[in-house]
Amino acid sequence: MLCGPGGAGKGTVAARLVAAVPKLWLSRSWTTRARRSGEPADAYIFVDRAAFDGHAQSGGFLEWAEFLGNLYGTPWPVDAGEGMDVLLEIDVQGAEQVRSRDSQALVILLLPPTAGEQEARLRSRGDSEEHVMKRLQAAEIEASRARLIADYEVVNDTVERAATEIAGIIESRRNERGYVPDVPVKES
Numbered sequence: 001m002l003c004g005p006g007g008a009g010k011g012t013v014a015a016r017l018v019a020a021v022p023k024l025w026l027s028r029s030w031t032t033r034a035r036r037s038g039e040p041a042d043a044y045i046f047v048d049r050a051a052f053d054g055h056a057q058s059g060g061f062l063e064w065a066e067f068l069g070n071l072y073g074t075p076w077p078v079d080a081g082e083g084m085d086v087l088l089e090i091d092v093q094g095a096e097q098v099r100s101r102d103s104q105a106l107v108i109l110l111l112p113p114t115a116g117e118q119e120a121r122l123r124s125r126g127d128s129e130e131h132v133m134k135r136l137q138a139a140e141i142e143a144s145r146a147r148l149i150a151d152y153e154v155v156n157d158t159v160e161r162a163a164t165e166i167a168g169i170i171e172s173r174r175n176e177r178g179y180v181p182d183v184p185v186k187e188s
C-alpha cells in the first residue's frame with residue numbers, strides 16, 4: 001500500500017511503479033468525488049453515493065473511507081491475476097483497515113520533500129482555495145497517523161528516485177517470501 005498526505009505525489013509514483021516493477025497491479029478505486037477537469041476518465045470508477053453505498057452494503061469493498069466529504073473504496077475481490085502483487089494507493093484510514101485484515105500487508109508512507117512543494121502540488125490540481133486549505137490540514141493528520149503503521153517512509157524528492165527506492169523495498173519483501181519472477185526484471 002502506498003499512503004501518505006495529499007500532495008505527496010502518490011498517484012505519479014504509483015504509476016511509475018507499475019510501469020517499472022514486474023507483476024505489480026494497481027487497483028482502481030471507486031469514488032463519489034467528481035472527476036476533475038483534465039483528470040483521466042479511468043483514474044477512478046466515478047459513481048454516485050447510492051451506487052457506492054449499495055456496493056459497500058453488499059460487501060463489495062476490501063476497505064472504504066470518507067475523505068473530505070467524498071467516499072473512496074477498493075473494490076473486492078481483487079482481480080489482479082495469478083502471481084500478481086496488488087498495489088493500493090489509498091488514504092491512511094483505508095491502510096489501517098487493510099493492515100488490520102492482513103498484518104503482512106506492506107505499508108509505505110510517501111512524503112512530500114517540503115511543505116512548499118506539497119502546497120504547490122495541491123494547488124496545481126485546480127481545486128478551490130477552500131479545498132486546498134482543507135487538504136493541507138488533513139495532510140498533517142494523515143502523515144502523523146500513517147507513521148504509526150508505516151513499514152517505510154519514502155520522500156518523493158524526484159519521482160524516479162522515490163519509485164526506485166520503493167521498487168527495492170518490494171523486491172526485498174518478495175525475496176523474503178521466496179518470490180521468483182517469471183518475467184525478466186526491467187532495467188531502470
Ligand code: 5GP
Nearest residue numbers: 029064065067072073074089090091093094
Ligand atoms: P483524491 O481526491 O486526491 O484523488 O484522493 C483523496 C485521498 O483518497 C488520497 O489520499 C487517495 O490516496 C485516497 N484514496 C484513493 N483511493 C482510495 C481508496 O480506494 N480507499 C481509500 N481509503 N482511500 C483512497
